[in-house]
Amino acid sequence: MTLEHKVAVITGGGQGLGRAVTLALVRKGAKVVVADMNLGTAESVAAEVAHAGGEALPVQVDVADEGSVDALRDRALGRWDHVDILINNAGMYPHSLVVDMSEEDWDRVLDVNVGGQFLCARAFVPVMKRQGSGRIICTASAIAYKGAAGHSHYAASKAAVLGFVRGLARELAPHGITVNSIAPGTANTAMPRQHRSEESMRERGTKVPLGRIAEPEDIANAVVFLAGDPASYVTGQSLLVTGGDLMV
Numbered sequence: 001m002t003l004e005h006k007v008a009v010i011t012g013g014g015q016g017l018g019r020a021v022t023l024a025l026v027r028k029g030a031k032v033v034v035a036d037m038n039l040g041t042a043e044s045v046a047a048e049v050a051h052a053g054g055e056a057l058p059v060q061v062d063v064a065d066e067g068s069v070d071a072l073r074d075r076a077l078g079r080w081d082h083v084d085i086l087i088n089n090a091g092m093y094p095h096s097l098v099v100d101m102s103e104e105d106w107d108r109v110l111d112v113n114v115g116g117q118f119l120c121a122r123a124f125v126p127v128m129k130r131q132g133s134g135r136i137i138c139t140a141s142a143i144a145y146k147g148a149a150g151h152s153h154y155a156a157s158k159a160a161v162l163g164f165v166r167g168l169a170r171e172l173a174p175h176g177i178t179v180n181s182i183a184p185g186t187a188n189t190a191m192p193r194q195h196r197s198e199e200s201m202r203e204r205g206t207k208v209p210l211g212r213i214a215e216p217e218d219i220a221n222a223v224v225f226l227a228g229d230p231a232s233y234v235t236g237q238s239l240l241v242t243g244g245d246l247m248v
């Protein structure tokens, strides 16, 4: 399986799962646009790609801002003329009980976690339609299915991603574009560490049937599958990558 001659845009590509996905796509031959709110981390991942012999364009973006997303599309097309794969990965995971949650807290999580995936899809779909092919891979979460106390806005945003993916998959199937999501369980990144000690991270792994939390590469492998030819007949799905922690 190769992704040679493909161009992938990865939002939130500057660290964590986005970085692992970026490096995995590059190993398969893709050129990558590393898009992140944090330009410094996007640049450092782009440098890692270059060091590995690949090609990367770092771009600063706020996925919740329409103008910023449209500028990302223009930068990507300015460099390579086509975009074959969109990885909607950028996200945020704050903690707040519903009784304490402000409307601003709620709105920002929904704006970034699902609004950002909508804005990015809307920006790149016309490009993929023109090409007659494309892959859109959104990032949900196991929490979309099972919820998590203190993260109801996050759960709502990730459950919305599942519905968005199903609707968009039906719209785009006639154009040769597939739309799927991955739904990771707890993964070894900075995101869960905002709310968990090292001990709690370790303990979380002992509750997973496969005996550990996910490494970023476990999630990246699932994304590479959805981005490649072997997944050409898969659309509208959510692939749970949880080590068996959640089975539906």
Ligand SMILES: NC(=O)c1ccc[n+]([C@@H]2O[C@H](COP(=O)([O-])OP(=O)(O)OC[C@H]3O[C@@H](n4cnc5c(N)ncnc54)[C@H](O)[C@@H]3O)[C@@H](O)[C@H]2O)c1
Pocket: 011, 012, 013, 014, 015, 016, 017, 018, 035, 036, 037, 038, 041, 061, 062, 063, 064, 089, 090, 091, 092, 093, 112, 116, 139, 140, 141, 142, 183, 184, 185, 186, 187, 188, 189, 190, 191, 192
């Ligand atoms: N790590 C986990 O346990 C886990 C589990 C399930 C789902 N996820 C999802 O996977 C994705 C990546 O998570 P991660 O663990 O790598 O998180 P992370 O916090 O390590 O990285 C998130 C990246 O997104 C970027 N970002 C945040 N808001 C942005 C915005 N508005 N515009 C552009 N970039 C923005 C950040 O700068 C950062 O580089 C997220 O969508 C997250 O919800 C993570």
